[in-house]
Amino acid sequence: xxxxxxxxxxxxxxxxxxxxxxxxxxxxxxxxxxxxxxxxxxxxxxxxxxxxxxxxxxxxxxxxxxxxxxxxxxxxxxxxxxxxxxxxxxxxxxxxxxxxxxxxxxxxxxxxxxxxxxxxxxxxxxxxxxxxxxxxxxxxxxxxxxxxxxxxxxxxxxxxxxxxxxx
Numbered sequence: 001x002x003x004x005x006x007x008x009x010x011x012x013x014x015x016x017x018x019x020x021x022x023x024x025x026x027x028x029x030x031x032x033x034x035x036x037x038x039x040x041x042x043x044x045x046x047x048x049x050x051x052x053x054x055x056x057x058x059x060x061x062x063x064x065x066x067x068x069x070x071x072x073x074x075x076x077x078x079x080x081x082x083x084x085x086x087x088x089x090x091x092x093x094x095x096x097x098x099x100x101x102x103x104x105x106x107x108x109x110x111x112x113x114x115x116x117x118x119x120x121x122x123x124x125x126x127x128x129x130x131x132x133x134x135x136x137x138x139x140x141x142x143x144x145x146x147x148x149x150x151x152x153x154x155x156x157x158x159x160x161x162x163x164x165x166x167x
Contacts (some may be wrong), residue, residue, distance in 0.1 A: 035068075040060075043163050050138070051135050058160070072147065074101060080142055098148075140163060141165070141166070145161075
């Protein structure tokens, strides 16, 4: 019984230590993207104050032995959106505009591409009468990087997401 208690305490300690070190970037194969690509996505810092700057970082590595191509409906590989629950929030640095052109993004074997989106915990006016430059209200948010690719049999687009908190 003491052995089980010690093991349980050790597991709690390890879990808490990992959490105390901060959130880890998402490292995964994304459903809807070509096989062989590995995606990491993170927000740094993970906790910000109102009007403070932060970065969303997307890293894609071709881990296959052949070239891999992602074809998007515009010039951007991915577009960042800030979300609170299911609602998009107009945060400075999000919702980028992209050229309207079908684009092939080809990754050589072993190639890593990094896209960094500088953002600020500040709202921009996206509708008439909305206040521009207001601080982002405190709460839990996420940044999503959305890939504008066609996924056969689905209307959804591949997305990776990383959380952050505004104090």
